[in-house]
Amino acid sequence: MLQSLAQVEKMWELSELNYRNKQHPDDFPELPEIPAERFTREDFFQLEKEHVWKRTWLLAGIACELPSPGSFKAVSINDAPVLLARGEDGKIRAFYNTCQHRGSMLAKGEGTAQHFACSYHCWTYDLEGNLKFIPDERLFPNLDKSRKSLKPIRCELFGALIFINFDGDASPLAEFLGSILGVLQDMPLDNIKLYKKLQFEVPYNWKIVQENFSEAYHTKFIHPTSLEPFIQTKARAGHLLANGHAALAIKSRGSLTNLWASDVDDKEGVLNELTRKSQRNCNIFPNITLSPAENIFPVLVAWPISIQRTRLDVYFLTMPSSDQVASEPGYEATVAGLEVVLGEDFSALEGIQEAISSGGIEAVRLGWEEQIIYHHHQQIDRLIGSENIPAGLAVQDITLPVGV
Ligand code: FES
Ligand SMILES: [Fe+2]
Incomplete structure (x- = not known):
């Protein structure tokens, strides 16, 4: 399970070894290409509305x-x-x-x-x-x-x-969340409070927004000062989980004090040890990204407005113990830090909808580190049903190593 530090450290070692040896993990299937029109075709968007948004939690x-x-x-x-x-x-x-x-x-x-x-x-x-x-x-x-x-x-x-x-x-929420419950079991989610909510509107498809938060392949290029100095993207431990969810832990370089985990040193906090050694990230299907951290943590939710417009809600939530260990300036530093990161993402994505819609790209090719994106598309297709998807728009149904 992804909350076990020993297992995660083993995965980090393997991931770093693969990086050094310039190799792809040999037990992982190659990811077929994803038709670009899934991001631009109105009929596909309507299928998502009918079969995904009306049928999932x-x-x-x-x-x-x-x-x-x-x-x-x-x-x-x-x-x-x-x-x-x-x-x-x-x-x-x-x-x-x-x-x-x-x-x-x-x-x-x-x-x-x-x-x-x-x-x-x-x-x-x-x-x-x-x-x-x-x-x-x-x-x-x-x-x-x-x-x-x-x-x-x-x-x-x-x-x-x-x-x-x-x-x-629909089956009960707990059944839908499945392994996410285990991955987040150390989080006292009953007593969290809303510190602040931000909203952004961006001119591209909702999947582009959601998928941006499910890979760290872009970190070095888009976030060279805001994120890259804090995490070792070469040391990546991830699990694809049933029902389209995923969990990821990227090894940190020392403390994440300047990032989400404001005002926390290595010894404090209520969350599991992994939290102080990594940047944890959970993608909950279809549109949630939750990054567990001490004191204050963000939950990002990408809502489709139209095929080419998305609203991003960002909730900053605080833990019950936060008042003892964090202060408002600490919270604000976290909010400001994430705003910088999001600003960098948004500028990288500027014009992407037009670029894809132009017909200038036939298909999206994903690398191993972008596997969560493929998993996301597969779950969308499972809900829509292959019989309902217009010719040429489905992703290939392959077996990915889905964890528990
Ligand atoms: S009371 Fe008439 S529409 Fe509500
Ligand atoms: Fe990013």
Whole structure:
């Protein structure tokens, strides 16, 4: 497992040996090329909307954004208005943010409410989504209010991370996350708090954004001063995990004090030892990148706006023990550090959508260190179903060494 330091150190050794010997790990299959049109074809984007975004678990928010009964937050996910609300019982639920009278959007923004009253004709729902009040109810003979509750959306928590799934028949979140639960088992995710949230909008396909956060091959070139001095990209330990997830640990050069792990020296902290020896990174399918670190850590979420536009949400989350060991300037240093890194990524990616759309590239060729990208595409195709993918757009189905 990737949280065992001994195993990771062995993988680092092997990775460094391969680097020195200029060789490719011989037990790893060559990665077939990926059709470039997967990033540019509207029909493929629509297939992703239908089969990926409507059928997988998606991060909708952090529990501390809904601190008490009545707290709510309206969000838009895959073009659907979604209402997250904490009920009187303390439970967080998700609903379609759609009034059951004539479909008006019910709640806007975020805040605290005792109930949700539709602004159109004032049909009113409680925090659990039950329809409680209809003005002039005599006008609706035989209407059974219990059959007009807000339409629920599957909602489950992983620690304080709120996930939703539009597919009522989806398997439970824990089953979907699978090995990710083990990889992150040292993180006290129940009590994390949101320190800051940033949003960026970039003019390229969402997969380009997500995949940028799943390889360190570009670090030397794009991040020569912001990242490269802190990590040894030659020493790479990675696992592809079932359901399209992946975990990576890149050996650090000494302490990561100047990067995510602000104000922490080698001895402090609550996370496993690996955290102080490496840059840890988890890609949770389809669009989350979580980098475990002491005190404050980023969670990046790439949301498609259109085939060629993506919104990147960056949550900076703090650990329960953070207040004892980190200070606000430390948090701000982490935020500023990641902003620099992202700025470098964004400038490298400038114009990429036009470049790919021009027909100037037929297929994307990935190297061994970019294997997580191939794994990501394979999972997308598995969800869409090969029978639904237009000719020439599928990735080849190969067997990659998926860990537990
Ligand atoms: S649409 Fe909501 S009360 Fe009429
Ligand atoms: Fe980068």
